[in-house]
Amino acid sequence: MAAADRIPSLIASHVDITYQVHGAKKAAAPVADPDDESLLAGLFKKGRDLATQQKVEAVKDVSFVAYHGESIGIIGRNGSGKSTLLRALAGVIPPTRGDIWINGEPALLGVNAVLMSKLSGERNVYIGGQAMGLSRSQVRERFDEIVDFSGIGQAVYRPMSTYSSGQAARLRFAISTAASPDILMIDEALATGDADFRERSTAKVAEIREQASTVFLVSHSNSTIRQICSRVIWMDKGRLIADGPTEEVVAAYERTLPKKAAAPKPAAPAVQDAPPTGV
Template sequence: MTDTEEVDFEVDQDELDTTPVLEVPSDQLSLLVNDLHVSYRVFGAKKVGHGAGRDWGVLGRLVRRGAKQPTVREIKAVRGITFAAKHGEAIGIIGVNGSGKSTLLRAIAGLIPPAGGSVHVAGNPALLGVNAVLMKDLTGERNITIGALALGLTKKQVNERFQEIVDFAEIGDFVNLPMKTYSSGMGARLRFAISASAIPDILMIDEALATGDAAFRAKSKEKMDEVREGAGTVFLVSHSLNTIVSMCTRVLWVHEGKLVMDGGSKEVCAAYKRYTDSRRAATSGGA
């Protein structure tokens, strides 16, 4: 599958929430990303060319004789992105695979240290699903407890909201089974339910809504509006432009680690669709 093939441009009226996106006007900043750079180092990449190298000495050369010398290649995933977000905004992030969308979210959440620039957050960001905490060998019940505690809820709050989380995730009796028995959709819904249970200052959702049906997306939108009405900010990464337009008031288009466009959801999504259409046409013409 190519990058453009997975973008959902078809409008299914039965699956879209036709209610307008909630407007929460505010002049207060919740987030400032300033000239952000994020790089990865890939070890073991094939070395190209020859350099002066290092003088290992006679013993070192004997030890290393015949051994492959690992090389390191730097991948620049985010390159100089700058933007500000206000309280109450719902911001979509779009782009083809490998454009840096998920890396940008992880950097905002503080999970990846920047190679350059800075991220200033007024509040506590929560990247959907506390993925690093949820464990497949544990039951849904245990994961709810661990995940909610990791987000800052007290044991009393976890107990009070436990059934609400189960009902929102629509997992029923599966809550008593290990997560490794869950479908991808069930796991995604549970991660969303846990993350949203804490009503974070900044909620970041990465592709989770793609696995839900129309009813779940409607509930997710209500939860996102609840976060924003409480002076929170929501970021949503999705390949579905329909989902982005129906849930977001603003969109960031990221390409090759750079911010290409920042504006209203319909305007940016239309420009992105023109780009992907032309890219698809060029690929088809050259086949």
């Protein structure tokens, strides 16, 4: 790896992230008929459940260096810590241990990043744009462009809670790319759009890369990853399993998946669902 002259845009060094989960049950207690228990016992039981705390080690000892102009896919099963890692890289969740260095301003685009769902898309464009450092007048200038790109049309004046998940994802994608961020992080957002939007967003990601920015993409769609990414990081149970050229890593990852399981059928032999993390 003759990377001496490449300029790093992000360095992750031995990053651990531990979540403190409140009010979660440790294990499913034997379910008795609720009528059997007295009200008082039930109350106490409830109180005990609420008071439990759990530690979830979502990311364990992850290190890598990302360079300008790279687009890096992060793959892995549900609950493998991909999204948590991405949020830490974006600087919105602090690592419990380890350090992250970064060159420029990151923008995170996630499925759950509903800004304020009761408000109109228009208002959310202003909130998102200004939070990413644009001025009010810059947002106003780019407003039409953002709405055009998202392709949601007049729906932008409706509350975001009325959007379909595809519409919301498209608007968010349009917002976060409007500010041409130095580092763009995309969490599954491309999966929800239709074919036309996927094509346009792929082009947009390529454009952002050409501006010497770095793109991170978390996705369960290996075809999207192959299309967009030059490099792939594979996470499993919070650990970094592999880090290398897209084709090699994705191929290795696919070998661990149940054969030809295009539809998510529960028939797979050894696929134990990883415990849900706070992702």
